[in-house]
């Protein structure tokens with residue numbers, strides 16, 4: 001039986017019609033993960049709309065077990081910095 005590797009830390013980003021418009025966030029996370037050598041530690045997953053569109057864009061930080069709403073680039077930086085520590 002083969003084993004599946006899972007990342008230590010995962011960010012679940014909503015890719016629904018409202019949240020998915022915020023492409024800058026996904027680009028930011030991908031860029032930071034690559035630049036800071038976090039590829040083996042942090043992985044981004046897309047998730048479908050969870051009916052919280054009023055709070056778009058939303059994401060779930062699995063490592064901290066925390067939901068974030070109306071995420072902007074400043075919050076994104078704080079989220080990734082917490083994931084690094």
Ligand code: FES
Nearest residue numbers: 014016019049052
């Ligand atoms: S589009 Fe993200 S919660 Fe609906």
